[in-house]
Amino acid sequence: MPDISPAILAAYNCPDPLEKARLATQAYDDLKKGLYDHAAPIDIGLRPGRPEKPALLAPRFVPRRRISRGKTGRIALLHAIAHIELNAIDLSLDIAVRYAKYGLPFDFVQDWLSVASDESRHFTLLQHRLENLGSFYGALPAHDGLWEAAVKTASDLAGRLAIAPLVLEARGLDVTPQLIDKMREVEDDASAEILEIIMQDEIGHVGTGKRWFDYVCGCERRDPISSWQNLVRHYFNGALKPPFNVPARTAARFSSAFYGPLAAEQAKEERTKEKHTRKARG
Numbered sequence: 001m002p003d004i005s006p007a008i009l010a011a012y013n014c015p016d017p018l019e020k021a022r023l024a025t026q027a028y029d030d031l032k033k034g035l036y037d038h039a040a041p042i043d044i045g046l047r048p049g050r051p052e053k054p055a056l057l058a059p060r061f062v063p064r065r066r067i068s069r070g071k072t073g074r075i076a077l078l079h080a081i082a083h084i085e086l087n088a089i090d091l092s093l094d095i096a097v098r099y100a101k102y103g104l105p106f107d108f109v110q111d112w113l114s115v116a117s118d119e120s121r122h123f124t125l126l127q128h129r130l131e132n133l134g135s136f137y138g139a140l141p142a143h144d145g146l147w148e149a150a151v152k153t154a155s156d157l158a159g160r161l162a163i164a165p166l167v168l169e170a171r172g173l174d175v176t177p178q179l180i181d182k183m184r185e186v187e188d189d190a191s192a193e194i195l196e197i198i199m200q201d202e203i204g205h206v207g208t209g210k211r212w213f214d215y216v217c218g219c220e221r222r223d224p225i226s227s228w229q230n231l232v233r234h235y236f237n238g239a240l241k242p243p244f245n246v247p248a249r250t251a252a253r254f255s256s257a258f259y260g261p262l263a264a265e266q267a268k269e270e271r272t273k274e275k276h277t278r279k280a281r282g
Helices: 005-013 016-033 071-098 107-132 145-152 157-183 189-217 224-235 246-252 255-282
Strands: none
Touching: 005 016, 005 071, 005 145, 016 071, 016 107, 071 107, 071 145, 071 157, 071 189, 107 189, 145 157, 157 189, 157 224, 157 246, 189 246, 224 255, 246 255
């Protein structure tokens, strides 16, 4: 039976976002039909195919987004989320085959292609919504922070699982409910409904990341909690930011025993740093 890796690579390397989404979805649909039964190791490279726009800026240069009844802020927010979803497509395609050399179960590939298919649907919904509002993906600048995390963890499967789903996607569980409420407040129900779809799917994606992180830790006889905390300290430059959406994280089987103590530790370090800074200034 054919190897699915070339189909995944074709989607990953495609520079057109909507075509990338179509190819990722097609790969998953074909897998479900039983057309593939393995993923051979393949050189996937460190950069996926991307369009010429948006321009990628340092995060501090990307304008802040405020939701209001005017379209400008809502377009900026939806554009930023579309960029996250495009990155999420590539992150899912990447993880599905980059680590094939480790001999993971084929369920690993199937799970991450399922995630890629979800992210493809999210991106397509957002692109169509942007068009309805008179804009499009690529009209505004974006930043490359999400993909920087992929590059850092390219040779470390446990590190990728610790950061991409269990820090970056988990953060989406914390902030999306407020975004939905704000969209409802300004009577943008169409955008709110898209965000609700994303929110529900992301619980499953965090759960997928947690399940495979536990699997890798089991294979390597690591303690999952201390391993996750050490990997976050090593690979993630920022701090974990409360408040956390504990019910959504718990629904994804991601216990506060993982992130609660580390967030408290980071907050304490930040307070100590601020105290020393004030003393130094006299």
